[in-house]
Amino acid sequence: MKKIHLLILQAFIRPFMVCFCIVMFVLLMLFLFKYIDDLIGKGFEWYVLMELIGYQCAVQLSMALPLSMLLSSIMTFGNLGESYELVAIKAAGYSLRKAMTPLIFLVALFAGGSFLFSDYILPVVNLKMGSLLWDVRNKKADFLIKPGIFNNSIPGYSIRARSKSEDGTILYDLMIYDHRSGNSASNVLLAKEGFMQNSADNNYMILRLKDGVRYEESRAKNAKRYDPRQQFTRFRFKETEQKFDMEAFQMKRTDESLFKTHHSMLNLKQLKLYTDSNRLQMDSVSRIVFMETKNYVSYLSSYYRDPKVKPAPIKGFNDFLQDYVPADQRRSIISNALGQAQQLNNIFEMKDPEFRTYVDKDIRYHIEFHRKFTLAVSCLLLFAIGAPLGAIIRKGGLGLPVVVAIIFFLIYHIISTMAEKAAKDGSMDPLIGMWMAVIVLTPLAIFLTYKSTTDSALFDADQYKIKAEAALKWIKDKLGRKAK
Numbered sequence: 001m002k003k004i005h006l007l008i009l010q011a012f013i014r015p016f017m018v019c020f021c022i023v024m025f026v027l028l029m030l031f032l033f034k035y036i037d038d039l040i041g042k043g044f045e046w047y048v049l050m051e052l053i054g055y056q057c058a059v060q061l062s063m064a065l066p067l068s069m070l071l072s073s074i075m076t077f078g079n080l081g082e083s084y085e086l087v088a089i090k091a092a093g094y095s096l097r098k099a100m101t102p103l104i105f106l107v108a109l110f111a112g113g114s115f116l117f118s119d120y121i122l123p124v125v126n127l128k129m130g131s132l133l134w135d136v137r138n139k140k141a142d143f144l145i146k147p148g149i150f151n152n153s154i155p156g157y158s159i160r161a162r163s164k165s166e167d168g169t170i171l172y173d174l175m176i177y178d179h180r181s182g183n184s185a186s187n188v189l190l191a192k193e194g195f196m197q198n199s200a201d202n203n204y205m206i207l208r209l210k211d212g213v214r215y216e217e218s219r220a221k222n223a224k225r226y227d228p229r230q231q232f233t234r235f236r237f238k239e240t241e242q243k244f245d246m247e248a249f250q251m252k253r254t255d256e257s258l259f260k261t262h263h264s265m266l267n268l269k270q271l272k273l274y275t276d277s278n279r280l281q282m283d284s285v286s287r288i289v290f291m292e293t294k295n296y297v298s299y300l301s302s303y304y305r306d307p308k309v310k311p312a313p314i315k316g317f318n319d320f321l322q323d324y325v326p327a328d329q330r331r332s333i334i335s336n337a338l339g340q341a342q343q344l345n346n347i348f349e350m351k352d353p354e355f356r357t358y359v360d361k362d363i364r365y366h367i368e369f370h371r372k373f374t375l376a377v378s379c380l381l382l383f384a385i386g387a388p389l390g391a392i393i394r395k396g397g398l399g400l401p402v403v404v405a406i407i408f409f410l411i412y413h414i415i416s417t418m419a420e421k422a423a424k425d426g427s428m429d430p431l432i433g434m435w436m437a438v439i440v441l442t443p444l445a446i447f448l449t450y451k452s453t454t455d456s457a458l459f460d461a462d463q464y465k466i467k468a469e470a471a472l473k474w475i476k477d478k479l480g481r482k483a484k
Helices: 003-034 046-059 061-082 085-091 101-138 268-296 320-324 327-393 400-425 430-453 461-483
Strands: 157-164 170-178 187-198 204-218 231-245
Touching: 003 046, 003 061, 003 101, 046 061, 046 101, 061 085, 061 101, 061 327, 061 400, 101 327, 170 204, 268 327, 320 327, 327 400, 327 430, 400 430
Parallel strands: none
Antiparallel strands: 157 170, 170 187, 187 204, 204 231
16 A cells, blocks of 8 residues: 555544544434433433433434535545645645545445445444334433422322421421322321431331321222211321332333334344235235125126126117116115215225224335445545535635535435435335435536546636636627627
8 A cells, every 4th residue: 555545544534533432423413402301300320321322423423424524524534635635645646536545445335335334333322222222211200209299290199298308318297198098198207307228138118207197098999988987097196117119210121022023123134024914915905805806896807807807898878877777776776886885985994994993004114125235335425525515615724615515415315305204104115215415416416527537627616716707798799789
């Protein structure tokens, strides 16, 4: 490898690593802002949050890698063009294509690695991420007593404290309603002070109560009326303990096998298998619909398919019922036709939701199948746009290159998002929808590559100013000749 190749590789790797870290950080912050309400106030351990962030970093790789590739390629060749190193490389007899050859191989390795990642690692990460995020979002917020407000978080209890200590462990003037028996206020506990702590296994909350009284009513089961002989009990205590089950506040891990059939958690082989199985289900529903409807459509009868039967020719008519059907049979024929049409409509309405479910699954499987390839191709495409674009604009740093990179990436992202949404809705074929952005931007990449190899000043404002002045002069001369 020659020094020119090493120079370009070193100039590319450093901006790429910086851009990748910045983009990943921004995407991670967007994720945290989106789910901030599901993460705050639930008492998660630090390793749970770190695990969630780690999975999210892997998931965001599909967006961070192409954007980093575009931004770093523009910055690399913009810096080389601004410092006239590209001019020196071309003066040494190397074309831009030859100088970029090792960099193209490096980007191809990134693209190949991204394909392997999306096929083998990303489905597992999506499975882990999906199950963990489901558990995080469904976990209840930590039990928190606010002074003067009843707390109903613990199932079967309503707890109110007039005030509490600064550290929140000691509650004063407690009132606890026990609703576990179903009665609204049959069991009430009052205490002047309560010390709150968790059990050793964190499955229970223990309240050590002091100077209180408990009121209980024992009503017979299934008693719907007031009984004057029902027992009323009052307990006074100096110190006692009340245990509350905190199982509802513990994060329970869901079985990951429940999420394995989701389309984003399958690799290529599994997607093919599930697609074939889903197609069999679609064909089965179609056959069932055909068998149930063919009895209502006379044209599908074997009578019309029998070569020995030759139907009599029908002469022209203005109104079939008026010309061919007797008057006493018209009402019955119309009612029979309406009844058969209603039966057909009922069959279609009953089977349509089931068939649409299988169709939607088929679309999702095809979209996910093509997504495995679009990540790798998008890296190559955005590099093919960024590298010649940087050589043309000849500006380095984080100013103009960042603006240009964001504009082109937004174009790519908007096209791919809209086309993917159209494919999910069924208004566009999944193949075209997933590759729409690549199809649209490939000619642009070819055009920019051609302009960069021919040293075209595509973004030179002076050049367009000269052409505009020449066009304006030509128009004035044309108008002057017509005036004469």
